[in-house]
Amino acid sequence: MPAALDWLQFVLAPQMINGLSIGVAVVLMALGLTIIFGLLDVINMAHGEFYAVGAYVAVALLTAGLNFWWALVLTPLLLAVLGYATERGLIQRVFHSKDRHTLTLLLTFGVAIVMEDVLKIVFGANPLRIEAPIAGATEMVGLFFPNYRLFVMVVGSLLIAAVWLLVFRTSIGAMVRAAAFDRHMSASLGVPVSTVYATTFAFGVALAGLAGVMLAPIYSVFPTMGRDFVLIAFSVVIIGGMGSIKGAVLAGLLLTQVQSISSLFISPVWSDPLLFGIMVLVLMWRPQGLFGKLGQA
Amino acid sequence: MGALASSTTTAPAHGPGGAHGRTRDAARLLALLFFVLALGFAGTAFALGDVFFLRLATEALIFGGLALSVDLLLGRTGLLPLGQALFFGLGAYVAALTLKHGGGSFWLAMAAATAVSALAGLAGGLIAIRSKGVYFALISFGLAQVVSKVVYNTRELGASDGIIGVPQPTVLPGVGAADPLGFFLVVLVFVAAVYATLAYLGGTPFGRQLDAIRTNEHRVAFLGFDPWRYKLTAFVAAACIAGASGALYPMLRGFVSPELMFFQVSGNAVINVIVGGTGTLIGPLYGSALLTGLKSVVGSYTAHHHIVIGTLFVVVVILMPRGLIGYATPALQRWLDRRGGAR
Amino acid sequence: MSAQALATASRVPAADAVLEVAGLSVRFGSLLAVDNVSFAAQRGRITSVIGPNGAGKSSLFNLISGAIRPSAGRVVFEGRDLTGAPPERMLAAGLARSFQITNLFFDLPVRENLRLAAQFIENGRGLFRGVGASRAALMRVDELIERFALQAQADELAGFLSHGEQRRLEIAVALAARPRLLLLDEPTQGMSHADTQDTEALIRSLAADGLSLLLVEHDVELVMNLSDHVVVMHQGAKLAEGPPLQVRADPAVQAAYFGDAREANHA
DSSP: OHHHHHHIIIIIHHHHHHHHHHHHHHHHHHHHHHHHHHHHOOOOTTHHHHHHHHHHHHHHHHHTTOOHHHHHHHHHHHHHHHHHHHIIIIIHHHHTSTTHHHHHHHHHHHHHHHHHHHHHHHHOSSOBOOOOSSOSEEEETTEEEEHHHHHHHHHHHHHHHHHHHHHHHSHHHHHHHHHHHOHHHHHHTTOOHHHHHHHHHHHHHHHHHHHHHHHTTTSOBOTTHHHHHHHHHHHHHHHHOTTOHHHHHHHHHHHHHHHHHHTTTSOGGGHHHHHHHHHHHHHHHOTTOSSOOTTOO | OOHHHHHHHHTTOOOTTOSSGGGHHHHHHHHHHHHHHHHHHHHHHHHTTOSHHHHHHHHHHHHHHHHHHHHIIIIIIOOOOSOTHHHHHHHHHHHHHHHHHSOOOHHHHHHHHHHHHHHHHHHHHHHHTTSOHHHHHHHHHHHHHHHHHHHHTOGGGTGGGOBOOOOOOEEETTEETTOHHHHHHHHHHHHHHHHHHHHHHHTSHHHHHHHHHHHHHHHHHHTTOOHHHHHHHHHHHHHHHHHHHHHHHHHHHSOBOGGGGSHHHHHHHHHHHHHHOTTOSHHHHHHHHHHHHHHHHHHHHOSOHHHHHHHHHHHHHHHOTTHHHHHHHHHHHHHHHHHHOOO | OOHHHHHHHHTSOGGGEEEEEEEEEEEETTEEEEEEEEEEEETTSEEEEEOSTTSSHHHHHHHHHTSSOOSEEEEEETTEEOTTOOHHHHHHHTEEEOOSSOOOOTTSBHHHHHHHHHGGGGTTTTTTSOGGGOHHHHHHHHHHHHHTTOGGGTTSBGGGSOHHHHHHHHHHHHHTTOOSEEEEESTTTTOOHHHHHHHHHHHHHHHHTTOEEEEEOSOHHHHHHHOSEEEEEETTEEEEEESHHHHHHOHHHHHHHHHHHHHHHHO
16 A cells, blocks of 8 residues: 555656646647637647747747746747738738638648748757756655746646636637637628737747747757647647637646656657547547537637 | 649649540640650660769659659548658558568569558548548648657667668569669659559549549538548558558668658658649649759758748749649640640 | 338328338437428328428438438338438438539539439449440430530539529439439529429429429428428427418418518518
8 A cells, every 4th residue: 555655656646747737838839729720710730830939939038148037928929929920921811712721731831841940040950958947846745846847837827727718708809709700790890800810820829839938948949849749739639629728728638647647657659659549539439529619618 | 621622623624534624635745744754854864874863853753653642632532641651651661671571572562562551541541531621631640640650669670760771673674773764764654654543543433533522522422422432442542652652762762761751751742742733643743853853952052941842832822722733734725725726 | 110100190101101201300409400200201292391490491301311310210211211321321222312502513514513423323333434434324414414404504614503503403413313202402592483483393394204302492382383292390390291282271380480470570
């Protein structure tokens, strides 16, 4: 019995904490993706790259002498600008064509390729590391929690709650949901649909960038980090249900837990296949994912 | 995902066997042109004693085969595959292993690669085909990611280094993979055969059903045909084509690596198709040739050819979604009609 | 459910019924779109389903044609239980349908639309040979073009046809595979008066050939003129059933229709 308790306390629990801190960032990223899909019906294949850009921007700001807290605040803003420009400049050009779904997917895919190479040019191909802004660990219930991870969990949860409030409790959120539900009707009711689209895309992308900043001290920063991460983000969104906020949160937290706990039992090589396998099973059982679209929670 | 390719069929840009033969002459001409140019190129290169460009062109053709498999799915069936490199790489590995450890026969390697790809295609298809549109794209993407990661980490398969020292087989007496011109011609014949088969299929009830599925899948079931079966068949066929093309790669380069399964390769294949002309079959071949050449040229100046290709791709998607051949075919047809009088 | 019980439920002799629907229900979330509907359609006759908006006619059609699966009840076609079978099995059994919202292959020519549908009669032969080899299908296409007066439009893309021509093509496509029961979902939807009359004549001629027809229609006059048997639906349930004149005189039916009209006048 004591051995089991020990295992719980010193092996399982830390893994779960780790999983939670990653999970919170994954949820933020998945939220961005699912909001973009829920409103614009756009599969943002470049979402991973925006995540990477977020991490790199943080690196750049830190190198420029700013501290981590400035980076945390400024990066999402910069990403939002980038996202707004991308939506307005590129995505809206193919938006009105009959082939919208495929074209936007391909377009963002092309943008992803370009962005990744730009990162490689500007920052080089070697991985970079950022120091965790909060050092040390806190002891609670006999366990040591790295302070930064605690911070990530707390701030991340607050941000997720803020997004929820924004989408469901504000008039801006109501406009976005109305436009998601019926574009033409909303336009005729005076909702500035184009601006709403661009802003929403910017917002979604900013969330990805934020996730990038938050996770940068935990993982290292390298040009293809986006592509590796985007699979889990997509899996979360697909399992949770494309366009569903509740789904993104639940699936995000669950899947990262599955990932961390399973790493105790199986080699990390198999963690991606496991997640993918879960995604496929969920899709076969419930093709629309666990929950509905943006219009409903 | 009726989408992109149906915009290419509205202006009838199909090759021979397309749903409406209004541009049949122009399409046939452009297809013929490709192979004539290829032969001309080969002759010139040979006369000049070149090896590098012959091998590069052979590689372009091999990836052209992969692009054909993507076009079968995207341009004819309306499925966007973002993980076709999975089968390409699989075929490459199977061929490499067969050549290295199984006696070194060209035909055996090709057969083994195709057979394994067919099985993998069946398995992958059963998983992926149930999903529509975007989900299919993401599942195929995920499948390739997962398998490539596993291969990357499998020591028995050479892990990240892959398999090197693959012997170059003899195809026919006197013509072997070691012979630049000879192998170029072999691959050209292979690609021509695949092209001809797909073009022929387009004119059969089976091929037309794929067109119908791409155009309006919902109605197809009410006509008495189960779209799932047709999509699965197309998927397995595409996997075989991709696998067979992949098998040629180690014969050309003497090695295989997990990179052959990476998203890069899948993505490039899709780009080749879109730039060349979705649904035109010959377009993807032109696309592969063009982009391989472009990569080589740009690559001699900078390692960052991705920006160039990525930007070109974005421009094409926004401004010319039907691709080069998608626009060239009706334009050529108009010119032909004016010259010879409409037939 | 025995044939006897089915017969009682539908008040039509079982032997003559090409289609029997028993206790059919479907629920969408909390909405009971079709509520325990039972009736039968006689072979070689024209049966119509009418009812005010929202009565559940389209859902009923979707249930019968295999587009959606019922929550309860049975669909029996020519004595075979085909409840919940997918559309391709329905067609293989001999049941075809047209759509209320034109559902053609708009990017393909008229001829190709018909050929795709007619290919079914080839039964898988010649699947991998050139389309020219499918003689039976091609002959059927010519027949249909002739019958439906689509010669002028044969090589046009279906999307470029006028609305009336498209509705005609819609029926032709449904007919191509030689079904024994044809479900027509609001065939005169959006049609001009002239086109409606042509369609009425067409339906009559189809019935004269021995085809069994099940119609959903909004045009009550058309239904009264054409039908041998009428089923009235209201709010998902069957309200009345019988020959046209009997149904028309039924006070419950009148209340359902006029009740709606009265509300419309007050709206």
